[in-house]
Amino acid sequence: MVILIVVAVVCFVAGVTAASQWLPDLADGSVGAIAFFVVCGLSGAALGLIGVNVDSMVRELKEGGRGGFETLIVTDGLVSILRDAGTIAGLALIAYLLAPGPNRPETASPTADSPR
Numbered sequence: 399m400v401i402l403i404v405v406a407v408v409c410f411v412a413g414v415t416a417a418s419q420w421l422p423d424l425a426d427g428s429v430g431a432i433a434f435f436v437v438c439g440l441s442g443a444a445l446g447l448i449g450v451n452v453d454s455m456v457r458e459l460k461e462g463g464r465g466g467f468e469t470l471i472v473t474d475g476l477v478s479i480l481r482d483a484g485t486i487a488g489l490a491l492i493a494y495l496l497a498p499g500p501n502r503p504e505t506a507s508p509t510a511d512s513p514r
Contacts, residue, residue: 405449413445414438417490425498433497440490447483451475 417438424430424437455475459468 402450402453405453406446409449410442410446413442416445417441421494423500424494425500430498430500433493437490437494437497440486440493444483444486444490447486448479451479451482454478 418434421434421437424434452475455471458471458475462471
């Protein structure tokens, strides 16, 4: 049980760290900050679920992986990963895409300067 908690925490921290380092900036202010923490938290939760499901798969393979059921255990584990972590990752992506972007300076459009 302790190993499962350690795996979940390590994967969660890795997901939050990766999201906070590699995602492009969001808008300044309270809305951008809340969106940033939501996206980072959901990304960490998705990676944590992947870690928990992989740990569960490994334990099942260790206990009862004999008798030709290895393929069934792996496919069931992959389906669980996609169902659990895919939903959370999709929510993180939706939250990121709906979040306001950083303030960009106004640029003139090429059609506005062209003569008519």
